[in-house]
Amino acid sequence: MNxxxxxxxxxxxxxxxxVRGARVHNLRGIDxxxxxxxxxGVAGVSGSGKSSLAMGVxxxxxSRRYLEALSTYTRRRIGxxxxxxxxxxxxxxxxxxLRQRPAVPGPRSTFGTSTELLNVLRLMFSRLASHVCPNGHxxxxxxxxxxxxxxxxxxxxxxxVGPGAEALAFNSAGACPACDGLGTVRDxxxxxLIRDENLSIDEGTVIPWQMFGFNxxxxxxxxxxxxxxxxxxxxxxxxKQIVLDGPEERKHITVTSVKGVHDLDFTFRxxxxxxxxxxxxxxxxxxxxxxSRFLRxxxxxxxxxxxxxxxxxxxxxxxxxxxxxxxxxLHDLIDWAPTVGATLPDELAPMTDALISTLFGMSRxxxxxxxxxxxxxxxxxxxxxxxxQRVQLARAVRNETTGVLHVLxxxxxxxxPANLIGLQGVLGDLVAGGNSVLMVDHDPQVLRxxxxxxxxxxxxxxxxxxxxxxxxxxxxxxxxxSRIGPxxxxxxxxxxxxxxxxxxxxxxxxxxxxxxAVHTVHPLEVAIPRGRLTAVTGVSGSGKTTLVLxxxxxxxxxxxxxxxxxxxxxxIEKVDVVDATPIGINVRSTVGTYSGxxxxxxxxxxxxxxxxxxxxAASDFSYNTGSLRCPRCDGTGRISLDVQFLPDVDIDxxxxxxxxxxxxxxxxxxxxxxxxxxxxxxLLAIPVDHALPYVDDLPAVxxxxxxxxxxxxxYLALGEATPALSGGEAQRLKLVAELRRRQDSALFVFDxxxxxxHPLDVRVLLTVLQGLLDRGGTVMxxxxxxxxxxxADYVIDLGPSGGAEGGRIxxxxxxxxxxxxxxxxxxxxxxxHLDDGDPRGERAGQ
Numbered sequence: 001m002n003x004x005x006x007x008x009x010x011x012x013x014x015x016x017x018x019v020r021g022a023r024v025h026n027l028r029g030i031d032x033x034x035x036x037x038x039x040x041g042v043a044g045v046s047g048s049g050k051s052s053l054a055m056g057v058x059x060x061x062x063s064r065r066y067l068e069a070l071s072t073y074t075r076r077r078i079g080x081x082x083x084x085x086x087x088x089x090x091x092x093x094x095x096x097x098l099r100q101r102p103a104v105p106g107p108r109s110t111f112g113t114s115t116e117l118l119n120v121l122r123l124m125f126s127r128l129a130s131h132v133c134p135n136g137h138x139x140x141x142x143x144x145x146x147x148x149x150x151x152x153x154x155x156x157x158x159x160x161v162g163p164g165a166e167a168l169a170f171n172s173a174g175a176c177p178a179c180d181g182l183g184t185v186r187d188x189x190x191x192x193l194i195r196d197e198n199l200s201i202d203e204g205t206v207i208p209w210q211m212f213g214f215n216x217x218x219x220x221x222x223x224x225x226x227x228x229x230x231x232x233x234x235x236x237x238x239x240k241q242i243v244l245d246g247p248e249e250r251k252h253i254t255v256t257s258v259k260g261v262h263d264l265d266f267t268f269r270x271x272x273x274x275x276x277x278x279x280x281x282x283x284x285x286x287x288x289x290x291x292s293r294f295l296r297x298x299x300x301x302x303x304x305x306x307x308x309x310x311x312x313x314x315x316x317x318x319x320x321x322x323x324x325x326x327x328x329x330l331h332d333l334i335d336w337a338p339t340v341g342a343t344l345p346d347e348l349a350p351m352t353d354a355l356i357s358t359l360f361g362m363s364r365x366x367x368x369x370x371x372x373x374x375x376x377x378x379x380x381x382x383x384x385x386x387x388x389q390r391v392q393l394a395r396a397v398r399n400e401t402t403g404v405l406h407v408l409x410x411x412x413x414x415x416x417p418a419n420l421i422g423l424q425g426v427l428g429d430l431v432a433g434g435n436s437v438l439m440v441d442h443d444p445q446v447l448r449x450x451x452x453x454x455x456x457x458x459x460x461x462x463x464x465x466x467x468x469x470x471x472x473x474x475x476x477x478x479x480x481x482s483r484i485g486p487x488x489x490x491x492x493x494x495x496x497x498x499x500x501x502x503x504x505x506x507x508x509x510x511x512x513x514x515x516x517a518v519h520t521v522h523p524l525e526v527a528i529p530r531g532r533l534t535a536v537t538g539v540s541g542s543g544k545t546t547l548v549l550x551x552x553x554x555x556x557x558x559x560x561x562x563x564x565x566x567x568x569x570x571x572i573e574k575v576d577v578v579d580a581t582p583i584g585i586n587v588r589s590t591v592g593t594y595s596g597x598x599x600x601x602x603x604x605x606x607x608x609x610x611x612x613x614x615x616x617a618a619s620d621f622s623y624n625t626g627s628l629r630c631p632r633c634d635g636t637g638r639i640s641l642d643v644q645f646l647p648d649v650d651i652d653x654x655x656x657x658x659x660x661x662x663x664x665x666x667x668x669x670x671x672x673x674x675x676x677x678x679x680x681x682x683l684l685a686i687p688v689d690h691a692l693p694y695v696d697d698l699p700a701v702x703x704x705x706x707x708x709x710x711x712x713x714x715y716l717a718l719g720e721a722t723p724a725l726s727g728g729e730a731q732r733l734k735l736v737a738e739l740r741r742r743q744d745s746a747l748f749v750f751d752x753x754x755x756x757x758h759p760l761d762v763r764v765l766l767t768v769l770q771g772l773l774d775r776g777g778t779v780m781x782x783x784x785x786x787x788x789x790x791x792a793d794y795v796i797d798l799g800p801s802g803g804a805e806g807g808r809i810x811x812x813x814x815x816x817x818x819x820x821x822x823x824x825x826x827x828x829x830x831x832x833h834l835d836d837g838d839p840r841g842e843r844a845g846q
Contacts, residue, residue, distance in 0.1 A: 014091035017058065017405070017436070021087030024056035025049060026465040029087075032454060034058065036091065036405075036436045039427055041450035043442065043476075043484040045758040046728060047460030047715045050440045051409055055097065058438060059407040060084045062095025093405040093436060096396065102388040105380035107182055108171050112326055112376030114391050115366060117333075120359045121376065122165040125322045128344055128352055129315035133158045138316075143347045167312065168322055174312030176303035183307040183379075188272045189296040190244055194232055201228035206243060208274040208294060216253065220268045223251040246270045306377070318343045323377070329803040331372040334363055365394040365429075368422030370415065373520075373541035373803025385580075385727075385755075386414015387540065390423075397426050402434035412443045413755055416539040416784050417829040424449045442758045444487045448473055455482055461687045461715030487759045494833060497766050497791050502814050505529050505794050511570045511747070511778070513552050518563035521546045521807035526796060528552075530570055533769055533779045535792035537818075537826045538810075541802025544782045545751075552780075553577060553749060572778065573745040578734050580727025580755050587636050588624050591725075592684055592718035595736060597704040601718075604698060605680050610668045621680055623660035630656035637719075659685055660719065673697065684719035691718065707736040710771065712764035728756040728765075735768060743777030754785040762787045786833040789826070790815050797826045 016033040023029050027049045034040055044050045061084050105114060112118030127146045131139050133153035144151050145162030152159050168174045175181030192207075199205035201218045209217045218228045224246060226239045235243075250265050269277070275294045282288040299305040306313065306323035313321045317340055328336060337356045344352055366372070369390040374383075383391070389411065396406060411423060423446065430437050431451075441447055453476045455469040469475075469482035476482050477489035486492030500507070508531035515524045521543040528534050536544050554560060555567040556575045583594055592598035605611060606618030620626040622635075629635035633653035637660040652658035659681040666679045675694035683694055688708045695701040708714060711732040716725075725733065731753050738748070750769075754762050762785060769779050783789055795818045797811040811817075811824035818824050819831035 017092050018088070018090040019053070019057060019086065020089075022053060022057045023085045024060075025052040026461055027052050027057070027456075028465040030456075030465065030467050032467050032470070034436075034438060034454070035452050036093070037431065037434070038451035039431050039437045039439070039449065040452045040454065041447045042438065042440045042454050042456065043447055043758070044456035044464065045458075045460055045483060046712075046726060046756060046761045048456045048458075048464035050456050052465075053454075053456060054407050054438055054440045055099075055409060057084045057086050057089065058092065058405070059095045059097045061086070061089040062092045062405050062407070063097070065092065066094040093403055095405040095407055096401075098389060098392050098396065098406065098408040098411060102385065102392055105383075105388075107379070107381065109380030110326075110376060111371075111374045111378040111380065111383065111391070113171070114380050114388075115362065115376075115394065117330075117359065117362055117366075118326065118376055119165070120355060120362065121322060121325060122168045124340070124355050124359075125168055125315045125317060125325075126163055126165045128340065128348055128355070129317050131160075131162045132314045133160055141317075141344050141348060143345075146348075146351060163311070163315065168308070168315070170307035170312070174308055176300060176307055176309050178302035179300035179307070181307045183300055183303065183305045183377075184297050185300050186295045186297050188275050188294055190272075192294045192296075193244065193271045193275070197233040198231050200231055201226070201243065205232050206271050208271050208278070211290065212274055212278050214269060214274060216266055217269060217274075219253050220251045220266055221246070223253060224268070242270070244271050245273075248273070326376040329373050329375050330363060330366060331803065331805075333376065334360065334367070334372075362398055365397050365422070365426055366391070368425055369394060370419035370422060370540050370802065373801070373806065384414055384540075384545075386752075389413055390415075393423075393426055397429045397433075400433060405436045405438065406430055408437065408439040408441075410441055410756055411439055412441055412446045414540065414752065414784070416826070417445065417786060418539055418825050420445050442484075442756070442761075444484070444759065447484065448488060453484075455484055457483055459715065461717075462690070463715065483760060484758065492759070494787065494790050497770055499791070499793050499814075500532070502817065505532060505814065508532065509570045510568075511552075511556075511572060512566075512568040513547075513555065513564070514566040515547075515551050516563045516565055518551075518561075519543075519546055519807070520804050524551075524809060526809060526812075528778070528780065528796075529794050530572075530778050531773065531776065532793035533773060533781070533791070534794045534796060535789045535815075536780060536782050536796045536798070537784070537789055538798035538806065539800075539802050539825060542798040542800075542806035543808075544798055546807075547796075547798065548749060548780060548782055549577065549751065556747065571745055572747045575747045575749065576738070577749045577751070578731050578753070579751045580731055580753075583722035583725065583730050583733060587638060587721040587723065589722045590684075590718065591688075591708070591713075591716050591720050591722060591733065593624075594722050594733060595704050595708060595718070597701050597718055598684070600698065600701045600704070601680060601683065601695075604701070605668055605670060608668050608670060614667070616668070621665070628662050628665040630660055630662050632656065633660070635660045656681075670694075681719075685717055687715050687717055689714035703740070704736070707739060708733075710739060711735055711768050712761060726756040728753065728761070732765070732768060735772070738777075739768070739771045739775070741775065743772055743775045746772075746776075747778045747780065748772055750779070750781040750783075752783060753781055754783060754788055757785075759787060766791055786830060789830060790833055795826075797821075797824045799825055801825075 016035055019032045021029045042050045042054050128141055130141050133139060135156045135158055137153050137155045139151055139153060142151060150159045150161055166172050170181035179185050195205045195207050201221060204210045221243055222228050224242045226242055246268055248267055250267050252265055275291060279291045282291050308323055313323050315321060337359055341349060341352045371387060371390055393411060412420060415423060427437055447453060450473060453470060453473060454467060455476060457464050457468045469479040473488055477485045479485050506529045510530060511528040513526050517523050524547060536548055538544050551564055553575055555564045556569055556572055560567060583589060602618040602621040605621050620628050623629045624635055630653055632655040633639050637653055637658040639651060639653050661681040665681050669677045669679050671677045672694040674696060678694050683691055688705050692705055695705060713729060713732055753765055757765060772779055781788060789795060792815060795813060795815055796809060797818055799806050799810045811821040811827055815830060818827045819834055821827045
């Protein structure tokens, strides 16, 4: 036998990952083969089961099996996924996941730390910079720093060792002592301490004393000579200063209580001290929220927001220190790096070249993914979901792993069409490195780049969960069963809504906004048509969020920032920002509770004869607090199993089978006529579409369920936990109530409402937005999706690039007008999209 003994010949290596009998969520026991070593796309309408296959089965099993190979000691310290509900998964590699919603990082994270580019810069400023001796004399760059040899100052003779990279880290020894490396400090906002200047202290105008139970403080203040009986506005500045920042002195006062009169010594606690002491004791989110109302956050005055100590800011390369360079956009940082060598002696050239090469290698894919406008000092918590996801993706490529299965959930989120080419390059690099990639996505442009496609459907919820098409892009495009196929092949034209002609767009009037320069956004003058659908477009970092969410929205709410020069609301009195943030924080929040349908149903079931005979009221049918909730899971429908050294396993409650109710709840059955008899737990478990016949005689409930169907959420069950909904589902659920009332004075602002939406679901979204317009509302969307942009009445395109190269309005008008504007990057891609069909409609412009 030739070759290495024991080595498996290539021809016997598995070519596919085999899934058999997958039943996670709504998957119908499906069998599917997923090619290894290729880019495989998973498509399907929202709620069809795509993520259940990719994340709930493939990734869950890949990561679990890898972790099971580790020692028991290690496994106890790593969060692990439970075993997936599947008969068999064979030939699954170790798996890494890129989730649709990466966790929001903490306050110590920046773009530089998350990409690890800051590590390279710290090394550069440690090894290549000019340093300062203990007596303040600057020394020329020298190889002695890298060799960790002492440097002797030629001016004063002092010897010292150059700082290591760790000494320049704001999360370590290089932290600013004033803000501890956070870049911001929190102090008490005096304006928030006083309830009303027309009230006296005795009337409770000092809020912290009232809120935190320091009711004797006014009496102590009187001992300092403060007149507590007159309005706050009439006190002298000296009196106010005592209340706000007086000394911690003990005073003898007389206190009257129900038990008599007592002479006591009390220490004065001024209003500011009351807040800061409560902040130290705020160990829960609730207590912290109570204290936070009195605090303001501002840039650290010592480090000016750089997070670095004076010593960490001292090393310089040329005329710049570490803080100066980390404030540069990544594009400019890449331009700066090649200039470093000119400032250094020849002996440092090899090290300089190596560090610059590393910096370029780590930056390349970040640039390709359209993140060149971000500076390394940008706080991680301020990055958008799409930006955080792209950072993760770039790191995955840079790690140069091989033989790994990368499972990506919506990698195109937040990407402008111009950045999709960079995404495709990253995915290609992963496959070229010997890895397998399984991605869930809806964008036809991204899916066309896949080697193999698997489509789950045909519908959502109980109507999905089956493999309806698979094969190459051409195979799926030609498959009559496929719902994504027509969009891949071009057979499906651009969806249309009836739109006004260019001359009619502003017939209903306009909102107007004028701003000064802010961040990287230049002064802007913009008009938004009332009663129309306006799309705000542009590449990432071009200023869309600054224009809409940081300027227009607060200005219309009467909280205009300083950079807003003028705003004309044109009769808009209410502004609703509808974003993709999850609804609720735990499984006790459900579609039924959020929509209000459950409240109505509990009252109906509480009036049943069986309930009244048992002494049961509507409150007893609450699975959160009622007597009929399942005692085993306490109404959550899930329990956690402690399996000692293995990870805890969350499963459906074995007593209620995930229905949240005790057996007694099934004793109360309502005869619904055409729908037949049904108990409340069963009604909450079926899709809203199927529940309608059971509530025909309940107009209030039927309206709420019809509202869910109107926004395309009929496949959800009323008992479904809201935190588990996708971003697009959460946005539409928030709109249900709004579609039932007039909206003449309302502006609705949507931040990327197409996140996670199949092209067919985008059409449903357009119907929802049209419903708001039909009721007199005005709608603005911040968007990249070309289908939605093509169907807007008006487009405002910012750019031309991101960061310092953006922040201007480059084109405005109808989609056709923007598509014809050579200055618009969005317009170029929109023009190609519009070539697929006339999005104006037969009656557009009439």
